Amino acid sequence: MTQRQSTHVPAVRTETEKGLGITQRSCPLNFSWSGDVRKRYTDFLVYEIRKDGTVLHLNDFDLNAAAEEQQRKYTNGKNPQAKSEEPTAPKPAAAKIEQPVQPISEICEADRLVLAGLINEAVTSKLIEFDQKVQAKKPIISTGRNVAFDPITDRTQRATVHQEIRRIFSGRIETVADNVGVITASPSRWAMSNRAGGRQGGRDNNGRHLRDQALSFAKLGGEFLHFTLYKENKDTMDAINTIARLLKIKASNFSFAGTKDRRAGTVQRISVYRQRAANMLWLNSRLLNVKLGDFKHETRPLQLGQHGGNEFVITIKNCMPSGGGADRSVQQRAALIQQSVECGLAYLKHNGYINYYGLQRFGTHAIGTHLLGMKVLKGDYEGVIEDILHVDEETTQSVLNNNHKNFGSGNDANNRDDYFRAKSILMWKGTKNAEKALEGLPKRFSSEAAIIRHLGKSPKDFMGAILSITRGMRMMYIHAYQSYVWNYMATRRWSEYGNKVVEGDLVLLGDDSDKPPSEDSSGSESVSDLDDDSYYAQAHLVTAEDIASNKYNIFDVVLPTPGYDVMYPRNVIGDSYVSFMKNEENGGMDPYDMRRRHKEFSLSGNYRHVIGRFITEPQYGIRLYSDDTKQMYPTDLDFCNHKKALEKAKGRRRPPSPTTPRLAHWGHFANNAEAYDDVMAADRRRKASQEPVSDGVVVTNETWVETGLDGSSKRVKLAQHDHQFKTETEDSSNGFPMDTSRPPIEADASLTAVEDNTGVAEISSKANSDTVMNVSPEDPHSWYGAGISAIPRSDPKAPANTENDETGTSSSNTKVAGVEVPVLRAPSDNPISSPNTSTLDFGDNQDANKIAVILKFQLKTSNYATVVLRELMGTTVELA
Numbered sequence: 001m002t003q004r005q006s007t008h009v010p011a012v013r014t015e016t017e018k019g020l021g022i023t024q025r026s027c028p029l030n031f032s033w034s035g036d037v038r039k040r041y042t043d044f045l046v047y048e049i050r051k052d053g054t055v056l057h058l059n060d061f062d063l064n065a066a067a068e069e070q071q072r073k074y075t076n077g078k079n080p081q082a083k084s085e086e087p088t089a090p091k092p093a094a095a096k097i098e099q100p101v102q103p104i105s106e107i108c109e110a111d112r113l114v115l116a117g118l119i120n121e122a123v124t125s126k127l128i129e130f131d132q133k134v135q136a137k138k139p140i141i142s143t144g145r146n147v148a149f150d151p152i153t154d155r156t157q158r159a160t161v162h163q164e165i166r167r168i169f170s171g172r173i174e175t176v177a178d179n180v181g182v183i184t185a186s187p188s189r190w191a192m193s194n195r196a197g198g199r200q201g202g203r204d205n206n207g208r209h210l211r212d213q214a215l216s217f218a219k220l221g222g223e224f225l226h227f228t229l230y231k232e233n234k235d236t237m238d239a240i241n242t243i244a245r246l247l248k249i250k251a252s253n254f255s256f257a258g259t260k261d262r263r264a265g266t267v268q269r270i271s272v273y274r275q276r277a278a279n280m281l282w283l284n285s286r287l288l289n290v291k292l293g294d295f296k297h298e299t300r301p302l303q304l305g306q307h308g309g310n311e312f313v314i315t316i317k318n319c320m321p322s323g324g325g326a327d328r329s330v331q332q333r334a335a336l337i338q339q340s341v342e343c344g345l346a347y348l349k350h351n352g353y354i355n356y357y358g359l360q361r362f363g364t365h366a367i368g369t370h371l372l373g374m375k376v377l378k379g380d381y382e383g384v385i386e387d388i389l390h391v392d393e394e395t396t397q398s399v400l401n402n403n404h405k406n407f408g409s410g411n412d413a414n415n416r417d418d419y420f421r422a423k424s425i426l427m428w429k430g431t432k433n434a435e436k437a438l439e440g441l442p443k444r445f446s447s448e449a450a451i452i453r454h455l456g457k458s459p460k461d462f463m464g465a466i467l468s469i470t471r472g473m474r475m476m477y478i479h480a481y482q483s484y485v486w487n488y489m490a491t492r493r494w495s496e497y498g499n500k501v502v503e504g505d506l507v508l509l510g511d512d513s514d515k516p517p518s519e520d521s522s523g524s525e526s527v528s529d530l531d532d533d534s535y536y537a538q539a540h541l542v543t544a545e546d547i548a549s550n551k552y553n554i555f556d557v558v559l560p561t562p563g564y565d566v567m568y569p570r571n572v573i574g575d576s577y578v579s580f581m582k583n584e585e586n587g588g589m590d591p592y593d594m595r596r597r598h599k600e601f602s603l604s605g606n607y608r609h610v611i612g613r614f615i616t617e618p619q620y621g622i623r624l625y626s627d628d629t630k631q632m633y634p635t636d637l638d639f640c641n642h643k644k645a646l647e648k649a650k651g652r653r654r655p656p657s658p659t660t661p662r663l664a665h666w667g668h669f670a671n672n673a674e675a676y677d678d679v680m681a682a683d684r685r686r687k688a689s690q691e692p693v694s695d696g697v698v699v700t701n702e703t704w705v706e707t708g709l710d711g712s713s714k715r716v717k718l719a720q721h722d723h724q725f726k727t728e729t730e731d732s733s734n735g736f737p738m739d740t741s742r743p744p745i746e747a748d749a750s751l752t753a754v755e756d757n758t759g760v761a762e763i764s765s766k767a768n769s770d771t772v773m774n775v776s777p778e779d780p781h782s783w784y785g786a787g788i789s790a791i792p793r794s795d796p797k798a799p800a801n802t803e804n805d806e807t808g809t810s811s812s813n814t815k816v817a818g819v820e821v822p823v824l825r826a827p828s829d830n831p832i833s834s835p836n837t838s839t840l841d842f843g844d845n846q847d848a849n850k851i852a853v854i855l856k857f858q859l860k861t862s863n864y865a866t867v868v869l870r871e872l873m874g875t876t877v878e879l880a
Contacts, residue, residue, distance in 0.1 A: 013359070016359060017359065017870070020357075020359070020362060020368075020370075020484060020487055021356075021484065021487035021488035021489075021490070021491050022356045022487055022491070022867075022870070023491050024354055024490075024491050024494045024495060025353075025354065025870075025871050025874075026348075026351055026352060026353050026354050026494070026499070026611065026871060027344070027347050027348070027351065027871065029343070029347065029874075030322075030874045031340045031341075031343060031344040031872060031873060031874035032321070032322030032340065032873075032874040033319060033320065033321050033322060033336075033337050033340045033341070033873055033874065034319065034320055034322075034873060035316035035317060035318055035319035035320070035851075035852075035853060035873070036316065036317045036318045036628075037314065037316055037866070037869060038263055038264075039315075039317045039318070039628050040628075040629065040631070041232050041233045041263055041264060041265060042232060042264075042265040042631060042635050043314065043315040043316075043317065043632070044261065044263065044264035044265070044312075044314050044315075044865075045264065045265050045266070045312065045313040045314070045633065045635060046260050046261055046264050046265070046266040046267070046310050046311070046312055046865075047266075047267045047310065047311040047312075047313075048257065048258070048260075048266075048267060048268040048269060048307050048310060048311075049307060049308040049309045049310060049311055049615070049858060050269075050307060050308060051306065051307065051308050052308075053308060055311045055858075056228060056267055056268065056269055057228075057267055057636050057639075058228045058230045058267055058291060058293050058294060058636040058637070058639075058640060059228070059293065059294050059640075060293050060294065060640060060643070061230070061281075061284050061291040061292060061293030061640055062281065062293065105135060105170070107128050107131070107168060107169075111168045112124060112128065114164055114168070115127065115128075115164065115165075115168065118157070118160060118161050118164060119149050119150070119161065120150065123147065123149055123150070126147055127147050127165075127173070127185060130147050130173075130185070131169050131172060131173060134172050134173070134187045135172065145186060145187075146184050146185060146186040147184070147185045147186075148182060148183070148184050148185075149161070149182065149183040149184070149185070150182075151180055151181040151182050152177075152181045152182075152183060153181045155538075155565060156538055158177055158181060158183065161175065161183055162175050162177075162183075165185065171188060171300065172187065172188055173185050173186070173187065173188065174186055174187070174188045178599075179595070179599060179602065217274060217297065220276070220297040221296065221297030221298065221299070222297045222298040222299035222300070223273060223274050223297075223299070224271045224272070224273055224274075224297065224298050224299065224300060224301045225271065225272050225274075225275045225276065225277060225280075225295060225296075225297055225298075226269060226270070226271045226295070226296050226297070226298050226302065227269070227270055227271075227272070227277070227280070227292050227293065227294060227295045227296075228267060228268070228269055228270075228292070228293050228294040229267070229268055229269070229270045229290070229291075229292060230265070230266070230267050230290070230291040230292075230293075230635075230636050230637055231260075231265070231266055231289060231290045231291075232264070232265045232266075232289035232290075232635075232637075233262065233263060233264075233289060234262060234289065234290065235259060235260070235261070235262035236256060236259040236260050236266075236268065237251075237259065237472075238262070238444055239287075239290055240254045240256075240270070241443070241444075241446075242287065242290070243280075243283060243287070243290075243292075245443075246283060246286065246287075247275070247279075247280070247283075249272075249275075253272055253273040253274075253275075254270055254271065254272050254273075255270070255271050255272075255301045255302045255303065255304075256268060256269065256270050256271070256302055256304075257269065257302050257303070257304060257305060257306040257307035258304065258305070258307055258310075258861060260310075261360065265635050265636075265637075267636055268307075269302060269307075270302065271298065271301040271302040273301065277295035280292055280295070282686070285686065285689040291637060291640070293640070305861070307861065308615075308860075308861075309615055309858055309859055309860045309861050309863075310858070310859055310861070310865075311856070311857070311858045312855070312856065312857055312858070312859065312865045313633050313854070313855070313856045314854070314855045314856075314865065314869070315632040315633055315852055315853070315854050315855075316852065316853045316854075316855070316869075316873075317625075317628055317632075317850065317852045318628070318850055318851075318852075319333075319337050319850075319851040319852060319853050320333065320337075320851070321333055321336040321337055321340065322874070330624060330848065330849050330850075330851065333851055334622050334624060334851050337622060337851055337853060338622045340874070341620050341622070341827075341853055341855075341872070342620075342827050342828060343827075344871070344872040344873075344874070345618050345620060345827035345855075345872065346827040346828055346829065348614070348618070348868065348871060348872060349614060349617065349618060349827060350829075351499075351611075352554075352555065352611040352612055352613045353611065353612050353613075353867060353868055353871040354490060354491075354494055354610065354611065354612075354867070354871070355490070355608060355609055355610060355611060355612035355863060355867070356487050356490060356864070356867045357483035357484075357486065357487055357864065358864030358865075358866045358867050359866065360864065360866070361480055361483045361864075362480050362483070362484070363480070366390070366392060367387045367390055368480065368484075369476055369477050369480035370477075370480040370481045370483065370484035371387065372384050372387055372388065372477040372480070373476075373477035373478040373479070373480050373481030373482075373484075374481050374484075374586070374587040375387070376466065376474070376477055376478055376481075376601060377478060377481060377587065377589060377594075377596065377601060377603075378587060378588070378589070379596075381462035381463045381465070381466050382462045384462075384466055384477075385451055385455075385462050385465055385466070388447055388448060388451060389425050389428075389429070389448060389451065389452075391422045391425055391426060395418070395419070395422045396422065396426065398419065398422075399419065399422050399423045399426055400426075417442040417444065417445070420440050420441065420442055421441060421442060421445050421448065423440060424437045424438065424439075424440050424441035424448075424452075425437070425441075425448065425452075427440075428452050432456070432459070433456075434452050434453055434455065434456025434457075435456070437452055438452060438453065446469075446470065446473075447469045447470075447473055450465070450468040450469050450470075451465045451466075451468065451469065453468070454468040463598075471600070474600070475600075478601060478603060479561075481562075481587070482561035482562055482563075482603065482605070483561065484586075485561065485562050485577070485580065485581060485586070485591075486559060486560075486561050486608060488576075488580055489559050489573060489576060489577060489580070490559055490610055492572075492573060492576045492580075493557075493559060493573050493610060494610070496572055496573070499554040499611075500554070501542060501546075501547060501552050501553060501554060501556070501557060502542070502547070502571060503542055503543065503544050503547060503570075503571065504541060504542065504569050504570035504571030504573075504574065505541075505542040505552075505557050505569055505571065505573075506539045506540070506541060506542070506557065506558050506559065506560070506567060506568075506569055506607065507539070507540050507542060507552050507556040507557060507558060508538070508539060508540070508556070508558055508607060509538045509539075509540050539558070539560070539566070539567045539607060541567070541569075541570055542557075554610065554611050555609065555611050555613065556609075557609070557610045557611070558607040558608060558609050558610065559573070559607070559608060559610055560605050560606070560607050560608075561603075561605050561606055561607075561608065562577070562581065562589075562591045562594055562603060562605055563594050563603040563604045563605015563606070564592075564593075564594045564595050564602065564603065564604060564605065565604040565605055566604070566605035566606065566607065568591065568592075577591045578590070578591060578592075608862075612859070612860070612863045612867075612868075614857050614858060614859065615858035615859065615860060616857075616858045617826050618826070618827065618855065618856065618857035619824035619825060619826050619855070619856040619857070620824055620825065620827065620853060620854060620855050620856070621822045621823065621824040621825065621853070621854040622851065622852075622853055622854075623822060623851075623852045623853075623854065624848035624849075624850065624851060624852075625848050625850050625851075625852055626847050626848045626849055626850060628850070632822065632852055632854055633821070633822060633854055634819050634820070634821060638819060639816075639817060639819055642817070642818060642819050643817070646818065822854055824854060824856055855869075855872075
């Protein structure tokens with residue numbers, strides 16, 4: 001579909017939000033300041049939060065120590081890729097590689113009784129016997145691949161069955177419930193991944209290969225390789241599809257906890273089935289703005305929802321207070337903005353924000369995904385196809401006139417893809433030649449490709465064309481419609497009652513944040529695939545007695561998304577669901593009738609809190625600058641590149657890669673000299689492609705003289721000068737070292753480690769003795785985690801930590817692993833207090849005439865950072 005008009009212009013964004021029901025704010029005050037949210041993609045940083053609360057960061061995109069140790073154990077010091085030409089003793093004819101027998105876990109009596117209480121005794125015995133077959137990897141006949149339970153109509157009881165089976169059988173058994181409450185148990189994919197079913201005892205070569213492969217991955221630690229993915233300007237599925245294509249494997253081999261925003265720099269954990277770290281490293285030199293690192297083998301894959309939220313570090317540039325302020329100095333404008341940010345963050349910290357679904361939920365196309373979902377639910381499949389293959393009039397004329405110049409320029413490189421998308425669609429509509437139309441269609445338009453390919457075979461099968469789209473994309477459409485309705489109901493609820501709890505409101509009982517993924521969850525979120533609110537929690541209607549006892553507050557109130565298995569409020573808001581959805585413009589549907597003939601399009605619904613809150617205390621910083629291309633806050637890639645630059649400058653040799661061929665013996669080298677030369681040359685090219693860009697400064701550390709009298713270039717070294725190493729080069733474009741990264745502590749000669757009696761090393765800088773960082777040796781991410789306080793939380797009443805540079809100018813920066821990181825501060829607990837403006841960072845650039853605000857905060861899964869920014873920045877355009 002055609003891209004909609006940019007929503008980064010305040011007036012356009014406000015109008016778009018208005019059309020999606022996003023019109024209210026939780027705060028009666030207008031903080032009223034504005035700025036550019038994404039001047040660069042890396043101004044918007046997103047870091048995945050693990051279940052234990054730690055923030056995920058990319059530590060290195062080479063083979064880390066753990067992965068190298070795993071590889072060395074597997075290869076036993078030998079290169080598995082190298083073919084030795086030495087004669088080997090023949091193996092005995094009767095030799096047979098046997099897979100070690102894994103012990104079968106027995107179900108304890110207490111767990112058996114729990115199952116028997118939830119399902120009958122006969123089904124419990126059958127299920128335990130079924131699990132033993134799964135553990136033994138025994139062949140399972142087609143008629144016995146699952147176990148069906150009696151129908152369970154109570155939703156809470158079904159949730160308990162799901163959870164207990166997953167716990168008791170350690171994830172080996174998966175359960176799925178149908179529309180009438182029948183639960184079916186089947187073996188999970190990872191539990192049966194290496195079974196030898198269908199083979200005659202595994203005697204054929206393929207069966208032996210599978211057993212050998214499973215054994216080798218068991219030695220590495222598991223069949224699933226987990227790695228950290230850093231990406232810029234690319235959504236999660238685009239990155240995975242590209243990686244899968246280069247590795248020549250299916251994208252379904254990958255799994256993750258949640259998707260991340262495209263127009264940002266993001267870090268998240270990914271798992272892939274049966275791959276080795278050494279086989280994936282070469283991708284780092286082939287993929288633009290994508291890095292893979294921190295590899296580790298595990299026995300299980302990642303699953304949707306297996307993360308605790310996201311941390312955002314957002315730089316807002318060209319900030320201005322309300323009313324402009326052109327007649328004020330830059331320092332005066334900065335002080336006004338700081339007061340607005342301080343007051344806004346303090347209010348949101350205590351009172352929360354209206355938990356709207358953000359614009360990302362509804363796509364970036366002229367026809368929103370909620371409109372597609374509306375037509376899917378109405379059964380208008382032909383209309384859905386027309387909307388997905390929509391091309392606007394202006395783009396159509398450009399294609400007909402062969403005018404593609406306007407699509408190949410600009411900041412967004414996707415413009416060119418939009419042109420060729422339109423060209424392919426118009427060719428399909430004009431010729432109905434699917435093969436010809438697909439030739440020029442960019443690969444990222446997978447939905448359009450699937451539809452054209454299907455209609456080329458069955459021109460009138462519109463429902464089949466919809467089903468040819470990936471399930472995640474189909475579900476995104478209908479979930480977007482649910483979000484559309486929820487936004488309007490949240491606006492109605494807030495405008496009617498505000499932050500008061502009224503009779504007939506809904507609250508959740510037994511909310512469990514560690515819920516399993518919902519059966520109808522999809523990848524529709526830009527930040528996460530799952531709603532944060534409990535899918536299985538039971539809703540409770542607030543009574544007059546509850547209100548009298550002040551039992552609940554506004555943070556407990558939830559609203560449902562439309563579905564057949566939810567309860568609606570018993571007040572004005574419940575009536576609003578009916579009147580809103582029955583309006584023809586909003587679908588002409590009944591919220592109490594959300595079942596459809598096609599099971600996939602039947603919506604059960606779920607609940608979402610009306611008011612969202614930060615996970616931890618937010619932080620902010622105000623900085624002055626002059627160049628919009630300046631990177632205010634370093635990315636993980638900056639830290640990694642800086643680390644590599646220091647390692648290169650200090651001459652540290654990295655451990656040899658397990659894929660590097662080793663010299664067998666002199667005779668073998670003499671007979672294969674050219675082959676060894678080719679391997680070494682390829683290794684040099686690989687290293688050169690991974691090296692950071694040169695800063696143009698030539699630094700020598702050795703003295704050589706030529707000794708050849710016959711004109712040869714033979715040389716001899718006379719001296720070596722260690723003191724001439726140059727470790728950092730200031731880049732005037734962004735204020736950070738040329739190649740930024742996190743070096744190991746021992747790599748920085750200016751740092752000295754002193755271990756105290758608690759076993760924690762204190763790292764102090766010789767150049768800046770006032771800076772002290774604590775490093776926990778057990779934390780692999782101690783460079784930025786709980787060990788080192790990368791962004792110390794300053795006392796709001798005290799000046800921020802500062803370091804003096806050579807000119808004596810104060811700068812609100814601290815150094816983490818040699819990279820300058822802005823010091824941020826927490827807002828005051830008093831929403832209307834006046835902040836201490838003495839902490840403003842006016843920088844060392846006397847020509848600075850622009851203001852930037854750096855924000856850092858953590859949100860739960862499915863909460864939107866853009867919604868927080870909208871609340872924080874106040875109204876920019878008055879609503880009609």
